[in-house]
Amino acid sequence: xxxxxxxxxxxxxxxxxxxxxxxxxxxxxxxxxxxxxxxxxxxxxxxxxxxxxxxxxxxxxxxxxxxxxxxxxxxxxxxxxxxxxxxxxxxxxxxxxxxxxxxxxxxxxxxxxxxxxxxxxxxxxxxxxxxxxxxxxxxxxxxxxxxxxxxxxxxxxxxxxxxxxxxxxxxxxxxxxxxxxxxxxxxxxxxxxxxxxxxxxxxxxxxxxxxxxxxxxxxxxxxxxxxxxxxxxxxxxxxxxxxxxxxxxxxxxxxxxxxxxxxxxxxxxx
Numbered sequence: 001x002x003x004x005x006x007x008x009x010x011x012x013x014x015x016x017x018x019x020x021x022x023x024x025x026x027x028x029x030x031x032x033x034x035x036x037x038x039x040x041x042x043x044x045x046x047x048x049x050x051x052x053x054x055x056x057x058x059x060x061x062x063x064x065x066x067x068x069x070x071x072x073x074x075x076x077x078x079x080x081x082x083x084x085x086x087x088x089x090x091x092x093x094x095x096x097x098x099x100x101x102x103x104x105x106x107x108x109x110x111x112x113x114x115x116x117x118x119x120x121x122x123x124x125x126x127x128x129x130x131x132x133x134x135x136x137x138x139x140x141x142x143x144x145x146x147x148x149x150x151x152x153x154x155x156x157x158x159x160x161x162x163x164x165x166x167x168x169x170x171x172x173x174x175x176x177x178x179x180x181x182x183x184x185x186x187x188x189x190x191x192x193x194x195x196x197x198x199x200x201x202x203x204x205x206x207x208x209x210x211x212x213x214x215x216x217x218x219x220x221x222x223x224x225x226x227x228x229x230x231x232x233x234x235x236x237x238x239x240x241x242x243x244x245x246x247x248x249x250x251x252x253x254x255x256x257x258x259x260x261x262x263x264x265x266x267x268x269x270x
Contacts, residue, residue, distance in 0.1 A: 019072075048070060051066045053066075184196070
């Protein structure tokens with residue numbers, strides 16, 4: 001077998017060298033040198049969202065660029081860890097490779113092929129064993145606090161469901177949504193801001209549970225709803241601009257009429 005690095009390996013090495021150069025105390029980039037794990041973390045999250053956004057738009061050229069930006073975040077964290085004698089990029093790559101092999105014994109071991117559902121169950125069991133090995137006392141101990149609220153709610157509910165703490169179907173969740181909506185209405189009537197926020201949070205939590213029962217990713221659904229709102233609102237802006245009018249001078253009824261036009265345009269394109 002040849003010891004010559006593959007083209008991909010050479011490119012990874014080049015990227016690691018770029019990162020080392022940026023963090024070099026002598027001649028590196030002042031901004032990069034000032035960063036630490038905590039200051040870089042928000043950029044890592046932002047880049048992950050930008051990857052998701054390009055996938056949603058189906059823009060594969062942009063996806064290549066955004067995946068590069070996300071990879072650079074991993075390289076950045078690994079370089080800072082290397083400087084502190086904690087671990088290197090190679091350690092990161094090795095650890096995830098070992099984990100994937102461990103969690104896929106039906107591919108890399110002697111176990112028989114699993115269905116997707118069986119694989120999900122086995123994956124969760126493996127994760128439970130890993131949590132126990134780390135000394136976790138609760139099913140929910142290792143749930144990342146930095147996840148978006150809706151995504152974290154779904155993950156919490158999935159964990160609880162593994163021991164039977166769950167509604168049987170979506171109809172039960174809909175009934176709970178009606179109950180939480182009524183409680184929110186009562187809180188609004190009482191004008192207690194803290195209570196209103198609490199009940200609103202409860203309603204969002206149950207809506208996240210409904211998404212799980214319907215097998216819908218709530219973050220993805222909300223992103224699409226946001227894009228739909230942007231598209232329709234921009235239609236209103238364009239329409240009033242073509243009419244030589246400012247939206248500030250239009251009535252809500254006039255804007256609503258154009259909004260309906262935008263909805264009809266959406267329907268005709270679907």
